[in-house]
Amino acid sequence: EIVLTQSPGTLSLSPGERATLSCRASQSVSSNYLAWYQQKPGQAPRLLIYVASSRATGIPDRFSGSGSGTDFTLTISRLEPEDFAVYYCQQSGSSPPTFGQGTKVEIK
Amino acid sequence: EVQLVQSGTEVKQPGESLKISCKASGYSFTSYWIAWVRQMPGKGLEWIGTIFPGDSDTKYSPSLQGQVTISADKSINTAYLQWSSLKASDTAIYFCVRHFSGYSISWFPHWGQGSLVSVSS
Numbered sequence: 001e002i003v004l005t006q007s008p009g010t011l012s013l014s015p016g017e018r019a020t021l022s023c024r025a026s027q028s029v030s031s032n033y034l035a036w037y038q039q040k041p042g043q044a045p046r047l048l049i050y051v052a053s054s055r056a057t058g059i060p061d062r063f064s065g066s067g068s069g070t071d072f073t074l075t076i077s078r079l080e081p082e083d084f085a086v087y088y089c090q091q092s093g094s095s096p097p098t099f100g101q102g103t104k105v106e107i108k
Numbered sequence: 109e110v111q112l113v114q115s116g117t118e119v120k121q122p123g124e125s126l127k128i129s130c131k132a133s134g135y136s137f138t139s140y141w142i143a144w145v146r147q148m149p150g151k152g153l154e155w156i157g158t159i160f161p162g163d164s165d166t167k168y169s170p171s172l173q174g175q176v177t178i179s180a181d182k183s184i185n186t187a188y189l190q191w192s193s194l195k196a197s198d199t200a201i202y203f204c205v206r207h208f209s210g211y212s213i214s215w216f217p218h219w220g221q222g223s224l225v226s227v228s229s
């Protein structure tokens with residue numbers, strides 16, 4: 001199975017700053033089927049990005065995804081107060097689908 | 109609007125059986141795979157398995173196969189996750205999720221609210 005490694009584990013930033021989150025796969029993700037989710041405490045995850053760079057319905061354009069093969073990035077251009085949360089990547093290029101361990105974006 | 113409404117919190121003892129549910133609405137239940145995702149306390153997300161309610165084709169995570177059973181009742185648009193003998197390590201929040209498309213592997217745009225299962229003696 002494909003192992004996804006996210007870095008950093010925690011990102012301490014201030015509102016208005018740019019956040020760059022990394023997701024590295026142990027082998028190439030077929031068709032770049034890499035998704036990103038946001039999870040806030042006590043809530044279900046929310047899909048942000050799919051197929052590496054396509055924004056899900058209703059997701060603000062400050063969220064963007066990039067990358068291909070084994071290296072993927074989620075960028076939040078300017079952090080809003082509601083963006084402080086945990087972010088997970090997930091691959092669905094091969095079975096079983098797997099998730100990264102998460103990156104926590106916290107207020108500095 | 110796609111909605112997945114899950115059953116509530118369960119508190120069980122080790123060795124007991126359990127079946128939790130996920131009722132779907134707002135789309136054709138038999139046309140999309142529904143999966144279950146586990147989140148152990150303070151941990152990340154883990155895919156358990158998925159079912160296609162149209163024909164009950166089911167796929168499981170290799171690490172969890174045999175530990176749980178996924179089923180669906182298309183007459184009432186409901187998917188299930190069940191255990192025959194719970195362990196303390198089954199304590200987690202369980203989410204049902206609908207696939208983006210009709211393929212058996214996908215990303216997950218639709219999530220249930222989660223069902224907390226607590227297993228303790």
